[in-house]
Amino acid sequence: MSAVRSTQVGIVGGGPAGLLLGHLLARQGIDSVVLEARSRPYVEQRVRAGVLEQGTVDLLKANDLGERLQREGLVHEGLELRFDGIGHRIPLAELTGGRAITVYGQQKVVADLTDARLAAGGDLLFEVGDVSLHAIDSDAPSIHFRHDGADHELRCEVIAGCDGYHGVSRDAIPAGAVQVYVREYPFAWLGILAEAPPSSEELIYCHHERGFALHSLRSPELSRLYLQCDPSDELDVWPDERIWEELRTRFATRDGFTLNEGPVVDKLITPMRSVVVEPMQYGRLFLAGDAAHTVPPTGAKGLNLAVNDVRILAGALADWLASGASEGIARYSEQCLEKVWRVQHFSWWMTSMLHRPAGRDPFEHKLQRAQLRYVTRSRAAATTLAENYVGLAGA
Numbered sequence: 206m207s208a209v210r211s212t213q214v215g216i217v218g219g220g221p222a223g224l225l226l227g228h229l230l231a232r233q234g235i236d237s238v239v240l241e242a243r244s245r246p247y248v249e250q251r252v253r254a255g256v257l258e259q260g261t262v263d264l265l266k267a268n269d270l271g272e273r274l275q276r277e278g279l280v281h282e283g284l285e286l287r288f289d290g291i292g293h294r295i296p297l298a299e300l301t302g303g304r305a306i307t308v309y310g311q312q313k314v315v316a317d318l319t320d321a322r323l324a325a326g327g328d329l330l331f332e333v334g335d336v337s338l339h340a341i342d343s344d345a346p347s348i349h350f351r352h353d354g355a356d357h358e359l360r361c362e363v364i365a366g367c368d369g370y371h372g373v374s375r376d377a378i379p380a381g382a383v384q385v386y387v388r389e390y391p392f393a394w395l396g397i398l399a400e401a402p403p404s405s406e407e408l409i410y411c412h413h414e415r416g417f418a419l420h421s422l423r424s425p426e427l428s429r430l431y432l433q434c435d436p437s438d439e440l441d442v443w444p445d446e447r448i449w450e451e452l453r454t455r456f457a458t459r460d461g462f463t464l465n466e467g468p469v470v471d472k473l474i475t476p477m478r479s480v481v482v483e484p485m486q487y488g489r490l491f492l493a494g495d496a497a498h499t500v501p502p503t504g505a506k507g508l509n510l511a512v513n514d515v516r517i518l519a520g521a522l523a524d525w526l527a528s529g530a531s532e533g534i535a536r537y538s539e540q541c542l543e544k545v546w547r548v549q550h551f552s553w554w555m556t557s558m559l560h561r562p563a564g565r566d567p568f569e570h571k572l573q574r575a576q577l578r579y580v581t582r583s584r585a586a587a588t589t590l591a592e593n594y595v596g597l598a599g600a
């Protein structure tokens with residue numbers, strides 16, 4: 206026997222997409238329940254993205270989520286492209302009329318959203334299991350799950366599938382009802398979090414014949430560093446000493462760049478792929494964030510796309526549930542996909558320009574160098590990179 210309860214919007218997944226959707230809906234008087242498979246400490250410590258577009262920062266601040274972000278977020282007005290041992294600064298703010306990015310870890314965004322939801326008395330259940338979606342093509346969809354040793358049924362007007370790439374929502378859609386576009390890349394990223402002060406104030410995207418490397422950061426005490434590696438690599442072939450040696454080699458400059466080193470506190474290999482599910486809706490199920498699309502992390506866009514989806518979805522659902530206006534939900538997928546495909550292109554472009562080509566194809570390598578020289582010498586080409594990186598307004 207299941208315990209039965211009702212809500213307007215059942216949200217599967219308590220990552221950035223699900224939590225922010227719940228927050229935005231609550232501010233418009235719409236009731237929701239967020240179901241998260243993992244524990245609160247796990248989601249608040251999971252190291253993932255960390256670059257927020259200008260539009261993401263503006264939205265969080267406008268919705269009372271900006272207090273810690275304002276205090277601890279690190280605003281960056283430029284980034285470096287490094288190749289042939291020389292760094293070239295792309296002045297993001299100067300090229301985009303003052304727009305910038307903010308470095309603020311995804312786990313902090315999730316913790317801020319969790320605090321806000323619980324403080325407002327919103328429903329957020331951690332460690333739910335056996336989640337399944339039912340009757341999503343009817344007017345009365347429901348979510349079945351286990352929590353605290355008991356079976357539950359959550360009856361909803363709408364379900365938001367915000368459960369990431371490995372969630373169950375996307376698979377609840379019947380085969381053939383949506384088209385799934387996939388591009389697998391022949392490389393992966395080995396990412397580490399190190400207790401070492403950042404070696405540079407800004408991000409460094411480094412093209413090297415041994416493979417791509419990225420210098421990023423999470424705070425004045427924590428460096429976030431990535432290396433292109435083989436997708437079949439396991440972590441045990443990458444002991445810490447090998448990682449530091451490879452990072453030193455790839456980041457080396459003609460004028461003696463010094464990489465700060467320290468204890469590695471997190472290490473992960475992430476495959477790189479692009480996925481888009483089209484449309485992002487089936488019946489009363491709306492997909493948002495990584496449940497609907499993933500991008501290779503080179504463009505730093507995954508989290509920002511998730512935020513854009515739920516911004517649009519929250520407005521559309523509020524209009525519909527409060528007054529019956531259905532124009533917004535009818536256009537939800539089309540509106541999101543415009544930005545999704547722009548970002549897919551940008552992420553693919555950055556990935557293709559910066560990574561060691563499969564099979565070390567020498568022709569491809571020459572093309573990459575030509576492109577890098579163009580982007581760093583032409584103001585028009587640099588502006589293309591800059592405006593996509595900080596986030597194009599309205600797309």
Ligand SMILES: Cc1cc2nc3c(=O)[nH]c(=O)nc-3n(C[C@H](O)[C@H](O)[C@H](O)COP(=O)(O)OP(=O)(O)OC[C@H]3O[C@@H](n4cnc5c(N)ncnc54)[C@H](O)[C@@H]3O)c2cc1C
Pocket residue numbers: 217218219220221222223240241242243248252253254255256311333336367368369370371372373473475493494495496502504505506507508511
């Ligand atoms: C390992 C990794 C590293 C990344 N690094 C970067 C990076 O460096 N830069 C960048 O820009 N982007 C990065 N990304 C992408 C970025 O983190 C995502 O785009 C972002 O998390 C999307 O948010 P989301 O809420 O849609 O999905 P998620 O953050 O994946 O959240 C989904 C939530 O749903 C929960 N869930 C899953 N299944 C169920 C279920 N059945 N029932 C209930 N809950 C469920 C999950 O536990 C999770 O909390 C990375 C992603 C991964 C996986």
